Amino acid sequence: MLDSQDPNSSVASTEADITDTIAAAAQPDQWASQKKFEREKHINYFKRSLQMLPGVYTSMDTHRMTLGMFALGGLELLGVLEETVSEANRQAWIEWIYSQQRIPDPLVGEDELSDKNAGLYGFGGPFSGLPFQDQSVAEGYQGCECGARSTVYDTAHITMTYTALLMLVLLGDDLSRVAKEPILRSLRKLQQPNGCFVPCITDPESDMRFLYCAAAISHILNDWSGFNRQTALQFIRGSQTYEHGISQSMYQEAHGGPTYCAVATLGLLGGEALGDQKTMIRNEGEAEDAFEERKSQAGFVDKEGTRRWCLLRQLTGFQGRTNKVVDTCYSFWVGGTLATLGSMDLVNYECNRSFLMDTQHESFGGFGKWIDAYPDVLHSYMGIAGLSLMGEPGIRPMDPLLNISKRMQERLYTQSVFWRSS
Numbered sequence: 001m002l003d004s005q006d007p008n009s010s011v012a013s014t015e016a017d018i019t020d021t022i023a024a025a026a027q028p029d030q031w032a033s034q035k036k037f038e039r040e041k042h043i044n045y046f047k048r049s050l051q052m053l054p055g056v057y058t059s060m061d062t063h064r065m066t067l068g069m070f071a072l073g074g075l076e077l078l079g080v081l082e083e084t085v086s087e088a089n090r091q092a093w094i095e096w097i098y099s100q101q102r103i104p105d106p107l108v109g110e111d112e113l114s115d116k117n118a119g120l121y122g123f124g125g126p127f128s129g130l131p132f133q134d135q136s137v138a139e140g141y142q143g144c145e146c147g148a149r150s151t152v153y154d155t156a157h158i159t160m161t162y163t164a165l166l167m168l169v170l171l172g173d174d175l176s177r178v179a180k181e182p183i184l185r186s187l188r189k190l191q192q193p194n195g196c197f198v199p200c201i202t203d204p205e206s207d208m209r210f211l212y213c214a215a216a217i218s219h220i221l222n223d224w225s226g227f228n229r230q231t232a233l234q235f236i237r238g239s240q241t242y243e244h245g246i247s248q249s250m251y252q253e254a255h256g257g258p259t260y261c262a263v264a265t266l267g268l269l270g271g272e273a274l275g276d277q278k279t280m281i282r283n284e285g286e287a288e289d290a291f292e293e294r295k296s297q298a299g300f301v302d303k304e305g306t307r308r309w310c311l312l313r314q315l316t317g318f319q320g321r322t323n324k325v326v327d328t329c330y331s332f333w334v335g336g337t338l339a340t341l342g343s344m345d346l347v348n349y350e351c352n353r354s355f356l357m358d359t360q361h362e363s364f365g366g367f368g369k370w371i372d373a374y375p376d377v378l379h380s381y382m383g384i385a386g387l388s389l390m391g392e393p394g395i396r397p398m399d400p401l402l403n404i405s406k407r408m409q410e411r412l413y414t415q416s417v418f419w420r421s422s
């Protein structure tokens, strides 16, 4: 996948290289004047986050799956996942993740799995961390007026499905208990006529984040039958703005997050999806409709414009939008986009690294959004991911498309039931 555009090809491409990268966690000589990368403190930060989070996370109760992925993924990027997670915890967490999977009620016959129920399945956000229970089988429950099972109020969420799958890979599961067909049926239900996705059937919100999650899920399951490629490409092209960055949806402002989501989706789609309509030339003798068909396979209206917009987001670190302040997470969102476009060599590593070293919390570990901000798990993960893209010693190389280490990407391809026999 995208070997020719591998952003880490000059950093570490073999298992031996990766081991060397982790072992050599010393400060790079050329940046001796910068603050030290507090690797040990970050390891402790993620270990603490797996056990308990501060009270400010209470409102994120239903995001436990995503928070867990950032903590486990952070430990993996720091090269200590296996030695940090005990076998008992590993097994318990795998069981907990599967307990959050919404699957067709075994008491309901396949005939009843009509279109109205599609969209329910996948992994959900748990309430207070409890295992999901299908209330439709509870004593005396009659189902709701709309005809759907009670799970309509507690459905899977596309982001939780994406992060649950990544967490299962991180924990060494082979994905054999993932209900692939119901998830694919859900994806087909969640994709909108304009090509974008809603996160669950009870939420009308629809934007590039969920389109990316659907693409990543399809890639992990190695099956794109739940994803309409053609309308998705139209949506991505339609969201490229006059600035040439990409917005959450059509007619909105260009933004680093959706630009990453869109470009990573194009990378996962592969083939002509990373092509550029602006530079396409009609071949001699090519019929006009054939040329139009070829153009419709390209995901960019102006690829160079998008690359330029991303590069212009670097001040010291990266900003997410024009005229905004720099923020830790965009070192990955914009950096991952540039890595996918094969342009990390155009980033000023020294300035970006210096900014990230300043957003580390010197006592607690972890990264804040800004200098002097308290750390949070998202920015901690993204800060380390951004450093990984620049080959920081002590951090594993990562795959910018799935937002996971290359080692875990390889584990997905060699150990998961969806890939290992393909």
Ligand SMILES: [Zn+2]
Binding pocket: 327, 328, 329, 330, 369, 379
């Ligand atoms: Zn941020």
